[in-house]
Amino acid sequence: MTVIKKRPKALSRRGSTGGTSEEAARFVRPRLGPICQAVLDEIEKAPSTGEEVFERLTEAGIRTTLYTVKPRLSDLARNMGLITDSGRRGTSYSGRCKSIIWRATTEEERKAFLDQLAANDSGGGA
Numbered sequence: 001m002t003v004i005k006k007r008p009k010a011l012s013r014r015g016s017t018g019g020t021s022e023e024a025a026r027f028v029r030p031r032l033g034p035i036c037q038a039v040l041d042e043i044e045k046a047p048s049t050g051e052e053v054f055e056r057l058t059e060a061g062i063r064t065t066l067y068t069v070k071p072r073l074s075d076l077a078r079n080m081g082l083i084t085d086s087g088r089r090g091t092s093y094s095g096r097c098k099s100i101i102w103r104a105t106t107e108e109e110r111k112a113f114l115d116q117l118a119a120n121d122s123g124g125g126a
Helices: 020-045 050-059 066-079 107-121
Strands: 083-091 098-104
Touching: 020 050, 020 066, 020 098, 050 066, 050 098, 066 083, 066 098
Parallel strands: none
Antiparallel strands: 083 098
16 A cells, blocks of 8 residues: 655635635645545555545545545646556446546556656756
């Protein structure tokens, strides 16, 4: 099992008005770490869609919503390199759309992700 050491940033929506997005970000921030960890744990057990992860977390008694789980998948993939698109698709709850089946990245993929981040931070990336 991979342990997340650093929480993803809770960013408010750019260009939002009325301060509601910033307020929501402040409320959600402390919960991101445990939710991200729970989502990652489920993906490491078996490649899954966001809907499947949400369902298993709910069955395990973790109070969350699909609208909380899906952004954590993006955090884990784009910001942390811990999961990736498997290239396979599942069916969404509605049955009308396809959903990404996410899988945990390998150690080699994680190293390449971190190397790319370091290159981008030093100005050596695209």
